[in-house]
Amino acid sequence: MAPAAPVPAPALFLRGAVALSGRFPLLAGVDLEVAPGEVVLVEGPNGAGKTSLLRVCAGLVPLASGTVRVLGGDPADVRTGVRRRIGLLGHASHLYDDLTVAENLRFAVRAAGAPVDGIGPACERVGLVGRLLRTPAGKLSAGQRRRVALAALVARRPELWLLDEPHAGLDASARGVLGVLVAEAAAAGSTVVVASHEPELVAPLATRAVTVAGGRVVADRATPRPVSTAGTGVADVA
Amino acid sequence: MWRDALLVGGKDLRIEARSRVALAQIAPFGMIVLVLFAFALGPDQSPLVHAAPGLFWVAVLFSTVLAVQRSVAVEAGDATRDGLRLAGLDPAGIFLGKAAAVGAQLLVLQAVLAAGVLLLFGARVVHPWLLLGTCLAGAVGLAASGTLYGALSAGVRLRETLLPFLLLPVVAPVLLAGTRLWQSSLAGGAPDAGASWMRLLLVFDAVYVALGVVVFGPLTEAA
Numbered sequence: 512m513a514p515a516a517p518v519p520a521p522a523l524f525l526r527g528a529v530a531l532s533g534r535f536p537l538l539a540g541v542d543l544e545v546a547p548g549e550v551v552l553v554e555g556p557n558g559a560g561k562t563s564l565l566r567v568c569a570g571l572v573p574l575a576s577g578t579v580r581v582l583g584g585d586p587a588d589v590r591t592g593v594r595r596r597i598g599l600l601g602h603a604s605h606l607y608d609d610l611t612v613a614e615n616l617r618f619a620v621r622a623a624g625a626p627v628d629g630i631g632p633a634c635e636r637v638g639l640v641g642r643l644l645r646t647p648a649g650k651l652s653a654g655q656r657r658r659v660a661l662a663a664l665v666a667r668r669p670e671l672w673l674l675d676e677p678h679a680g681l682d683a684s685a686r687g688v689l690g691v692l693v694a695e696a697a698a699a700g701s702t703v704v705v706a707s708h709e710p711e712l713v714a715p716l717a718t719r720a721v722t723v724a725g726g727r728v729v730a731d732r733a734t735p736r737p738v739s740t741a742g743t744g745v746a747d748v749a
Numbered sequence: 750m751w752r753d754a755l756l757v758g759g760k761d762l763r764i765e766a767r768s769r770v771a772l773a774q775i776a777p778f779g780m781i782v783l784v785l786f787a788f789a790l791g792p793d794q795s796p797l798v799h800a801a802p803g804l805f806w807v808a809v810l811f812s813t814v815l816a817v818q819r820s821v822a823v824e825a826g827d828a829t830r831d832g833l834r835l836a837g838l839d840p841a842g843i844f845l846g847k848a849a850a851v852g853a854q855l856l857v858l859q860a861v862l863a864a865g866v867l868l869l870f871g872a873r874v875v876h877p878w879l880l881l882g883t884c885l886a887g888a889v890g891l892a893a894s895g896t897l898y899g900a901l902s903a904g905v906r907l908r909e910t911l912l913p914f915l916l917l918p919v920v921a922p923v924l925l926a927g928t929r930l931w932q933s934s935l936a937g938g939a940p941d942a943g944a945s946w947m948r949l950l951l952v953f954d955a956v957y958v959a960l961g962v963v964v965f966g967p968l969t970e971a972a
Contacts, residue, residue, distance in 0.1 A: 571831055573970070589966065594837035605832030607760070607823065609767040618760050622753070622836035647767070656827075 520583055522547045522671055522702035523568060527577035530567050537563035537572065539726030545704060545719075547670075550697045552713045552734070553706040555723035561706035562601070564723060565673045568704065569599040582670055595623050598669030600677050604660040608649030612639060612659050615648050619663040633666035637688055653680045661685075665692055672696055672703040678712055690716065753842025754849065757833070761823060761850035770819050771854040776861045779812040783865050797870040802931030805866045806924050809887065812858050813851075813920070814913045817895035820851050821903050821912070830903065830969065840966030844896060848961060852892035859884045872935050879943065880934035886950040887927045893957035894920055900968040926950040 523545035530538040538560050545551050553561050566572040567579055570586030570593065579586065584593035606615050616630050634640060637658045648656065657680045664672065672693070678686050693703055693716050705713045714720065714734055722730035765771055786804045790796050824830040833843055863884070866872055874880055895916055902911045926946040933943040 569835060571834060587970075589834070589837060589840060589970070592837060594835055597835070599835055601828075601831075603828035603831065605829050605835070606827050607764055607829060608826060609764045610760070614763065618756070619832065619836065621756055622833070622838055624837070 520547075521545060521580070522549070522582055523704065524580040525564075525567070525578065528567060528574055528579055529576045530563055530572050531575045536726050538567060538574075540577065541567075541723075541726070541728055543721065543728055543731075545702055547702050548697060548700050549719060550693065550703040550713075550717045551705070552710055552717040552720040553704060553723055554708075554710055554720060555706075559723045560726040561723050562675050563726070565599065565601065565675050565704065565706055568671070569597055569673055570594050571599075595625075596670045597673060598664040598667050598671070599673045599675070600660055600664050601673075601675045602679075604648075604656040605663075606648040606651075606656055606659060609647060611645050611647055612651070613644040615659060616663055616666060620666045623667045623669075625667045627666075629666040629668060630662070633662045636665060636692065637662045637685065654682060654685065657681055658685055661689065661692070668701075670701055672701055672705075674703065674705040674707075676707055677705060678707065678709055686712065750839045750842040750845070753838045754845035757838065757843050757846025758849040758853075759846075761820065761847060762853060764823055765819075765850070765854060771816060771858060775812050775815045775819075775854075776858050778815060779808040779858055779862045780865050782808040782811055783862065783869060787869055794871050798872050798935075801866050801870045801872045802928045802935060803924075804870075805862055805931060806887070806927040808862050809855070809859060809891070809927070810917060810920060810924060812862070813855060813891045813895050814916060816851050816854050816858070817899045817916065818909060818912055820847055820896065821899040825903070834969065840969055841962040843969070844900075844961045844965035845958075847899075848892045848896040848958070851896055852888045855888040855892055856884065859888060874934060876934045879930060882947070883927055883930040883934065883943075883950070886947065886954055887923050890923050890950060890954040890957060891920060893954065893961050894923075897957060897961045897965065897968075900965055903969070922949055922953050926953070 521544045523543065525541045525543045528538050528541040529536065541564060553564065555561050563572060567574060568581055568586060573587045582593050582596050584591035586593045586597065605619065610618065616634070617627055620627050620630055634644065639658055639662055643655070648659065651659065677689055681689060690712065693705070697703055697716070707713045710720070717734045720732055720734050721728055783804060787797060790800060824833065867874070898912060898916045898919065902915060926949045929946040930943045
């Protein structure tokens with residue numbers, strides 16, 4: 512009898528995860544498991560806990576109780592090195608206004624310990640070319656800042672992508688590129704968790720959809736379509 | 750740790766080179782402090798020369814508060830502090846890098862203010878190496894303690910007013926030792942008389958560098 516194939520450790524594991532802001536509960540006992548390579552859509556109304564869930568997974572918010580394991584380690588413990596394998600595209604772009612786009616990207620990629628040779632191709636993918644690279648980040652529009660943050664994420668090549676409302680502020684072309692990048696990351700084996708109020712943009716890529724409400728996971732269902740680039744605007748940008 | 754320190758320190762100095770806050774705003778502020786003291790003490794040069802060491806270090810302390818506030822503000826916009834945390838940088842490396850950048854700016858500010866003291870107050874340097882060593886040791890201590898208390902105040906809404914309240918009492922040993930050592934340098938007293946003050950300054954430096962390396966991580970994670 513052939514030995515059973517080993518079950519891969521989950522990329523993301525939360526059990527009874529409770530996070531607080533003062534006495535206010537951000538997460539009220541989240542149970543969630545995400546396998547490597549999955550693309551998970553996180554839905555829910557404003558204040559449901561989607562952003563907090565992603566920030567807990569990124570190690571930015573510590574747990575008051577419960578367990579979180581990301582890529583096998585505790586993301587809140589900087590010594591584990593797990594954070595360098597996580598990429599978070601959140602509401603902020605983490606850009607220094609006085610540095611140019613190129614300098615910001617070089618710093619972000621080098622700080623994460625990734626090779627800088629990925630910066631050029633990443634910039635081309637998101638449309639950051641020419642004079643824009645020499646522009647101080649303080650002079651960029653919100654959408655352009657978002658593109659820079661996306662380029663940094665792509666150049667870092669993280670194993671876990673945490674995307675919080677990733678389409679916000681992006682034009683149609685950039686939204687299409689984002690869809691392609693997420694599909695490519697998943698195809699390359701990365702795990703992707705996307706919190707979005709625009710599920711129609713993410714659902715075509717997602718293998719699962721998780722609904723969060725009141726700081727808890729209240730629904731968890733497989734999506735009908737497999738990972739693909741269909742419906743993501745790929746055709747628009749190709 | 751050292752790689753991360755170089756990266757963060759280089760980034761902060763590059764930002765300073767672009768924004769020129771230290772040279773264009775903090776250094777003139779320090780000079781204004783010196784000039785105002787000179788006005789307050791009157792036209793007679795004798796009290797000015799006598800008070801010059803203390804006035805220099807008071808101006809340096811005020812300038813330190815501004816330099817540290819600028820260092821904290823750099824990581825406040827667009828959640829760049831979270832960006833540093835997400836990158837997985839060694840917190841001790843972040844501390845050393847940011848402190849080194851503040852220290853480098855303080856050395857430049859000290860050079861400007863020292864020139865101001867010598868020109869405005871007519872002070873004469875007798876032991877230049879002691880004076881330079883004091884400036885260097887003072888810059889290390891002020892940068893280390895300032896960066897540490899900057900991190901402590903970073904997550905607080907009223908950090909602009911909290912930082913001087915926390916920092917200025919703590920750096921009193923630098924003011925005392927720096928003033929005494931400058932008195933030895935300017936007045937022509939024997940440099941040996943300042944050995945105990947230099948020891949105090951070096952102990953202060955060692956304590957705050959070590960404390961920062963150990964405590965900066967938990968402080969930034971909690972902020």
